Amino acid sequence: MKINRIALQGAGLLVCFSMAPIDGLAQSGALTGAGSTFVNPLMSKWSKEYHTLHPNIQINYQSIGSGGGRQQFLAKTVAFGASDAPLTDEQLAQAGGEANVVHIPVTQGSVVIAYNLQGVSKQLRFSPQTIAGMFLGSIKLWNDPKIAADNPGVSLPTKPVLVVHRSDGSGTTDIFTDYLTKVNEEWKSKVGRGTSVQWPVGIGGQGNEGVANQVRNTEGGVGYIELAYARQNKIAYGSVKNRAGNYVDPDPKNVTNAAASLLDIPADLRFSITDQAGPQSYPIAGSVWVLLYKNQQDAEQGKLVTAFVHWAITDGQKYANDLDYAVLPKNLVQKSEAALRTVTCGGKSCLQK
Amino acid sequence: MASERKSGTSDHGPRRPSKWPGRVGFGLTAVATLLSLGALFSILGYLVFHGIGAINWNFLVKEPAAVGEAGGGIAPSLLGTAILVGISMIVGVPLGVGVGIYLSEIAGDTPFARITRVAINTFIGVPSIIMGIFVYFVLVKPTNTFSAVAGGLALGLIMIPIMARTTEDVLRLVPNSIREAGYALGATQWRVTFEIVLPAARAGVITGGVLAVARVAGETAPLILTALGNEYYPSGLFKPIDEITLRILKYARGPYDVWHQQAYGAALILVFGVAIGSLLLRLTTRDYNAPGR
Amino acid sequence: MSTATADSPMTQVRPKKRRSSRGDWVYRALITSMVCVVLTIFVGVFVVVVTGAWPAMRRFGPGFIVKTGWDPVHLVFGALPFVVGTIIVAFGAMILAGGVGLLTAVCVTELLPPWLQEPVTYLIELLAFIPSVVYGLFGLLVLAPMLQRTVEVWLLEHLGSRFAFFNGAPYGVGYLSAIVILAIMLLPLIVSLSREALVLVPRELKEGGYALGADRWSVVWGITVPFARDGIVGAFVLSLGRALGETIAVAMTIGGGFRLPTTIMDQGYTLASVIANEFNEVSSAMYLSALIYCGLILFVVTIVVNIIAYFIVRRLSGIHGFRA
Numbered sequence: 001m002k003i004n005r006i007a008l009q010g011a012g013l014l015v016c017f018s019m020a021p022i023d024g025l026a027q028s029g030a031l032t033g034a035g036s037t038f039v040n041p042l043m044s045k046w047s048k049e050y051h052t053l054h055p056n057i058q059i060n061y062q063s064i065g066s067g068g069g070r071q072q073f074l075a076k077t078v079a080f081g082a083s084d085a086p087l088t089d090e091q092l093a094q095a096g097g098e099a100n101v102v103h104i105p106v107t108q109g110s111v112v113i114a115y116n117l118q119g120v121s122k123q124l125r126f127s128p129q130t131i132a133g134m135f136l137g138s139i140k141l142w143n144d145p146k147i148a149a150d151n152p153g154v155s156l157p158t159k160p161v162l163v164v165h166r167s168d169g170s171g172t173t174d175i176f177t178d179y180l181t182k183v184n185e186e187w188k189s190k191v192g193r194g195t196s197v198q199w200p201v202g203i204g205g206q207g208n209e210g211v212a213n214q215v216r217n218t219e220g221g222v223g224y225i226e227l228a229y230a231r232q233n234k235i236a237y238g239s240v241k242n243r244a245g246n247y248v249d250p251d252p253k254n255v256t257n258a259a260a261s262l263l264d265i266p267a268d269l270r271f272s273i274t275d276q277a278g279p280q281s282y283p284i285a286g287s288v289w290v291l292l293y294k295n296q297q298d299a300e301q302g303k304l305v306t307a308f309v310h311w312a313i314t315d316g317q318k319y320a321n322d323l324d325y326a327v328l329p330k331n332l333v334q335k336s337e338a339a340l341r342t343v344t345c346g347g348k349s350c351l352q353k
Numbered sequence: 354m355a356s357e358r359k360s361g362t363s364d365h366g367p368r369r370p371s372k373w374p375g376r377v378g379f380g381l382t383a384v385a386t387l388l389s390l391g392a393l394f395s396i397l398g399y400l401v402f403h404g405i406g407a408i409n410w411n412f413l414v415k416e417p418a419a420v421g422e423a424g425g426g427i428a429p430s431l432l433g434t435a436i437l438v439g440i441s442m443i444v445g446v447p448l449g450v451g452v453g454i455y456l457s458e459i460a461g462d463t464p465f466a467r468i469t470r471v472a473i474n475t476f477i478g479v480p481s482i483i484m485g486i487f488v489y490f491v492l493v494k495p496t497n498t499f500s501a502v503a504g505g506l507a508l509g510l511i512m513i514p515i516m517a518r519t520t521e522d523v524l525r526l527v528p529n530s531i532r533e534a535g536y537a538l539g540a541t542q543w544r545v546t547f548e549i550v551l552p553a554a555r556a557g558v559i560t561g562g563v564l565a566v567a568r569v570a571g572e573t574a575p576l577i578l579t580a581l582g583n584e585y586y587p588s589g590l591f592k593p594i595d596e597i598t599l600r601i602l603k604y605a606r607g608p609y610d611v612w613h614q615q616a617y618g619a620a621l622i623l624v625f626g627v628a629i630g631s632l633l634l635r636l637t638t639r640d641y642n643a644p645g646r
Numbered sequence: 647m648s649t650a651t652a653d654s655p656m657t658q659v660r661p662k663k664r665r666s667s668r669g670d671w672v673y674r675a676l677i678t679s680m681v682c683v684v685l686t687i688f689v690g691v692f693v694v695v696v697t698g699a700w701p702a703m704r705r706f707g708p709g710f711i712v713k714t715g716w717d718p719v720h721l722v723f724g725a726l727p728f729v730v731g732t733i734i735v736a737f738g739a740m741i742l743a744g745g746v747g748l749l750t751a752v753c754v755t756e757l758l759p760p761w762l763q764e765p766v767t768y769l770i771e772l773l774a775f776i777p778s779v780v781y782g783l784f785g786l787l788v789l790a791p792m793l794q795r796t797v798e799v800w801l802l803e804h805l806g807s808r809f810a811f812f813n814g815a816p817y818g819v820g821y822l823s824a825i826v827i828l829a830i831m832l833l834p835l836i837v838s839l840s841r842e843a844l845v846l847v848p849r850e851l852k853e854g855g856y857a858l859g860a861d862r863w864s865v866v867w868g869i870t871v872p873f874a875r876d877g878i879v880g881a882f883v884l885s886l887g888r889a890l891g892e893t894i895a896v897a898m899t900i901g902g903g904f905r906l907p908t909t910i911m912d913q914g915y916t917l918a919s920v921i922a923n924e925f926n927e928v929s930s931a932m933y934l935s936a937l938i939y940c941g942l943i944l945f946v947v948t949i950v951v952n953i954i955a956y957f958i959v960r961r962l963s964g965i966h967g968f969r970a
Contacts, residue, residue: 030588032499032581034926044420047584058585060593068927071934076497090930162815167902168927169718195929196718203817203913204902206923212608217791218817232421233608375863379757385749389770389837392830396776396784451680459677469681471953472688478952479691480891480918483945486925486938487691490698510691513684543673571777574893574922581926598779598894605783605898613787620780627775632768 028056029304035069035082037207038172039288041228042107042325043082046316050308059308065207067169067195073291079305081291082106084171085195086270095293102339103269103289106312108259108326110250111175111284112237114215114230115222117142119157124238125150125247128183128283131240134161134222136186137201142220150241157220164214164223167204169195175286176224179274183283224284227252228324242283243275254282255326265332269339285326295344302345303352310340310351400621407618417584417600421609427619429586430595433501434570436587437580437596440505441512441569446562448509449516456517457524458546477514484510485575493579501587501594504580508569515568519561523554556637563634567627573598597623695945698938705932710939716904718929723936725943727906731914732944734821734907735896736889739828744882746829747836748871754837755844756866767841774834782898785827786819790899793826794818798911814909819901822910827899828892832885839884843877844870876958883955890948893918917944 033043040063047059064072066083073081074094086103087095095101113126130146133139139146143156166173174195180187191197205211205223212229215221227250230237239247248254258273258281265271275283290309296302313336317327328336341349411426418425452473460466488507493499527550535545551558573596581593582603597619604616696703702710706723713724750770754763798816806813814820847870855865871878901913902923915923917940928934 030585030592032583032593034581041420044584048419051585058588060583060585062582062584062593065927067929071926071928075494077493077499094931160815162817168924169929192719194719196933198715198717198719198904203819204904206606206902209607213606214817214819216608217794229608235608372861375861378863378867379753382749382753382757385746386753386766388746389750389773389833390766392833393769393773395788396773396780396830399784399788400780448680448684451677452684455677455681459674469685472685474956475949475952476688478887478891478948478955480893480944480948482893482918482921483691483695483941486698486921486941487694489925490694491690510687513687517684541667542670543667544669546673567775571775571779573777573779574897574918577922578925598777601779601783602894602898605779605786616783616787620777620783624776624780627777628772631772631775 029300030058030060031079031301031304031308032060032062033069033080033082033290033305034062034064034072034078035291036066036084036171036288037063037209038066038084038109038111038170038175038226038286039063039082039107039325040208041232042320042323045319045323046308046312049316049319050311053311057304057308063207063209065166065168066171066174070195070291071169076293079301080309082288083291084286084288085174086289087291098268100294102292102294102343104292104309104313104336104339105269105287105328105332106290106309106336107317107320107328108255108273108285108287109252109324110227110255110282110326111172111179111224111286112227112230112250113222113240113284114212114225114235114237116215116219116235117157117159118219120154120236122151122154123236123249124154125241126238127241128180132180132184132187135163135165135180135200135202136190137163150247159220162218162221163199163202164205164211164218164221165199165202166196166207166211168206170207171195171286171288172208172224172226173197175272175274176284178272178286179284182275231324240283242279242281243277244279244281246279248280248282250282250284252321252324252326254280255285256329257281258283258285259287259326259329259332265335269335292340292343294342296350299345299350302343302350306340306343306345306350310337313337313340397624400617400624403614404617404619404621407614408621412615412618416586421611423611425615427595427597427600427615429583430597430600430619431622433580433583433587433595434597436501436590436594437505437508437576438566438570440502440590441508442562442566444506444509445512445516445565445569449513449565450520450558452513452517453520453524454546454551456521458542458550473514473517477518480574481507481511481572482574482578485578488575489578496591498591499579499581499593500591501580502590504576504594504596507575507579508572511572511575512565512569515565516561519564520554520558523557523561524550526557527553560634563630567630570627571598571623573602577602692945695938695942699935699942701932702935702939703942706936706939710936711943714906718933721930721932723933723939725917725936725940727904728915728917728920728940729943730906731821731900732890732916732918732947734914735824735828735900735916736886738821738825739832739889740882740886742825742829743832743836743885747833747881748840748878750833751837751840751844752866752871755841756862756870767838770837771834773830774838776831778831778892778894779898781827781831781895785823785895785899789827790818790823793823798822801911811909812911814911816911817901817913819899820911820913821900821907824896824900824916827895828889831892831895832889835885835888836881839881840874840878843874843881846877847873880955880958883951883958887948887951887955890944890951891918892916893922897922917941917947 043061047061050059066085069081069083070087070091072078092098113131127150130150133146140161142159142161148156177193177197181193205214208225208229211223212225212233215223216233216235239249242248257278258276261276261278261281262273273285313333320327341351343350414428415426416429456470484507488503492503531549531553532545535549576596576599580596582599583593583595587594601616601619604612710725711729712726714726715722715724754766794816801812802816851869852865855869896916897919900919903913907914921937921941924937
């Protein structure tokens with residue numbers, strides 16, 4: 001009896017030992033993720049840093065736009081999707097229902113109003129109605145009274161406002177149109193919110209990259225892009241008037257302010273942080289979610305991807321501020337981690353402590 | 354010659370037609386030629402001027418750096434291009450040459466032969482993105498992954514009609530007397546084709562192959578839907594893979610100056626490679642031109 | 647012009663059905679099965695495209711081709727802007743390339759000394775080897791900004807007030823850039839095919855013209871070019887076929903717009919470029935199907951144009967093996 005018990009304990013230890021992942025050593029593999037261009041600078045940095053830490057693991061992220069990321073996620077051609085717009089109810093149904101998908105917020109950032117006006121050196125200020133007017137086409141010139149009212153003392157040129165929007169399915173568009181729908185009745189009824197909308201005016205650029213490039217090349221151009229793209233490419237951007245009436249700069253800390261104002265976070269983690277209350281909340285702020293299937297069919301892949309995402313929401317956050325993204329607030333990290341643990345590989349949680 | 358004189362003419366003979374229409378006309382043609390050459394030189398000039406700075410050892414052997422950072426390279430795309438072209442040749446060359454042999458050596462005047470010929474001639478002109486759509490539904494979706502195989506397959510399918518057409522044309526040029534000599538010696542049909550006709554047309558078939566490869570190496574659209582792209586070296590044939598034209602597309606559209614310069618550099622390498630190949634082709638196959646040229 | 651050559655299949659020696667060699671049987675079976683595989687693939691391509699387009703075809707019907715409106719939110723799709731865009735870009739480029747290309751071909755064959763003809767032809771043919779994406783790169787980063795600063799501003803200022811066609815905001819990318827880039831891409835095709843047609847003109851005809859006292863220019867435009875007309879038309883039609891299918895260079899320079907064009911400087915899409923830019927990024931299954939419906943339209947149009955081109959060019963396949 002005694003020998004049996006020792007044998008049993010020994011066998012149990014052996015079993016436990018063989019199941020514990022030998023982290024970093026045996027793990028190797030290549031993952032493909034696709035989606036949001038909003039997060040591309042940060043995701044690309046994460047991918048490279050993670051690769052330096054784990055040379056056998058490649059995270060190949062292709063920024064094809066949030067629309068594309070969700071599409072490829074639904075088609076199951078990628079290991080994870082990244083999107084600044086959560087899946088719509090229709091898409092959730094396509095994916096097999098709410099119980100089948102997890103949304104993991106990984107970072108947050110600001111959508112800035114970028115513009116190209118040589119000769120105007122002061123940072124412009126935009127009120128919600130001005131922004132709506134420009135993108136609806138009712139404000140056609142830069143020296144329009146509405147823009148002038150936002151910017152007393154600044155001499156604005158008589159140049160046409162050349163709108164640049166996204167031509168592809170975009171989470172950035174979703175964040176921007178979500179904001180416009182909240183602050184402007186005409187936009188709400190005429191255009192609405194979505195990753196792809198029928199734009200009243202303007203030309204289309206592909207991805208945040210394309211819009212940034214186009215605004216850079218077009219005198220009088222105005223477009224909406226993620227902060228990193230504006231700062232990295234020295235494109236001017238404006239401060240935006242928030243609900244409290246203050247003109248707030250799109251700095252990451254003001255995004256964190258907006259996120260902190262969000263009172264209740266839904267269980268499925270699909271939320272919006274545009275037009276939040278709070279004196280220093282930047283109004284056009286958004287989150288980026290990694291989309292994962294709850295039941296990972298490929299256990300190896302599931303372990304790799306959950307380990308990577310876990311790293312991104314913990315250690316990876318230190319890269320966020322340098323690249324002009326907002327660090328996730330603590331309560332959100334906890335919720336993300338909890339959601340990540342519900343992802344199963346072969347019946348149990350993919351994440352092993 | 355008319356002997357009547359118009360009033361106002363001098364006594365030096367009938368009035369000659371003005372030289373000016375000719376001068377202006379030929380002048381316009383010269384301008385047009387200069388425009389054509391100018392287009393070529395300005396494109397090449399921009400590639401060299403902006404791209405030469407990007408090409409260094411790092412560029413050729415390193416993986417891309419993080420977005421916007423300098424110091425990365427395009428090595429995975431160079432390898433990827435070679436792999437994709439290789440796969441496309443495995444698919445495209447045998448099938449293309451086979452169809453070419455059929456059309457030249459075996460086909461009679463049957464409906465089947467005519468359908469084949471029409472199919473080949475029409476699919477030569479079909480936009481390559483259609484092949485990409487086909488391979489996406491047939492391979493990418495069922496296997497749940499973008500892949501090198503899918504990309505190579507799409508390129509190979511594009512290659513088939515081109516190879517078939519050039520092979521057929523080149524085999525047709527082989528004089529019948531050679532075939533007849535073979536048959537007279539008692540050779541069977543397949544031996545005549547493979548041991549007499551094909552070797553005689555070898556240079557042309559190789560030319561056709563090189564041209565098809567050059568054409569396929571420049572195709573981007575089908576790869577968007579099949580290969581997707583990769584920031585790293587391909588980890589397997591059933592994984593996404595980078596390719597030089599995909600990388601140029603991505604970098605050209607971005608806002609980063611570093612990207613633009615690398616796009617020019619990659620384009621320079623691509624064009625340079627193709628130009629050298631074309632020049633070698635022209636020099637080595639000049640003797641094989643059809644008589645009468 | 648005769649269509650059958652001495653080496654056409656009709657006159658080829660075929661082995662008599664004697665003791666059929668097993669090797670021959672295997673050879674013929676192998677080759678024929680290869681052809682069957684290829685034909686099956688071609689049929690398969692058509693089937694897959696139709697299947698993919700079917701949901702959109704059922705929902706929008708043939709009216710899809712003439713309706714406007716591209717609303718991914720409310721799932722209302724009409725491809726007319728792309729059809730119009732394809733026509734504008736393809737024909738615009740063909741006319742521009744045709745004019746410049748034909749004149750260039752005339753210069754090369756009639757004006758240049760023989761030692762210069764080959765190198766110049768080679769150089770122009772080099773344009774054909776530049777991949778589409780490199781043209782797109784040049785168009786996006788060099789040509790479009792240049793057009794934006796010079797030509798478009800000039801057009802807007804001088805012609806914009808009189809012709810609505812030129813009254814557009816100068817963005818750089820748009821129909822104008824796409825047409826110019828595509829025209830450069832078509833140049834080598836037009837130049838080389840026109841040149842081949844011009845070279846085939848019999849010397850006697852030209853000499854007859856000179857004998858009648860015509861000068862060189864009259865001979866060129868009165869005799870040589872009309873005689874080569876079939877080949878030149880064939881070149882134009884082939885370049886049109888090529889222009890209809892050009893995807894990437896257009897996708898990078900046309901700007902991306904879903905509305906019907908009103909000015910030459912508008913942004914738009916062609917059938918091929920809208921698929922390339924939107925395929926991986928569609929937001930719904932119906933959107934994907936609508937895109938593939940565009941692909942089907944493109945497929946059918948290029949087949950028709952290529953069949954026409956084939957028959958025109960076939961009339962010239964003669965002793966020199968002149969083919970497209």
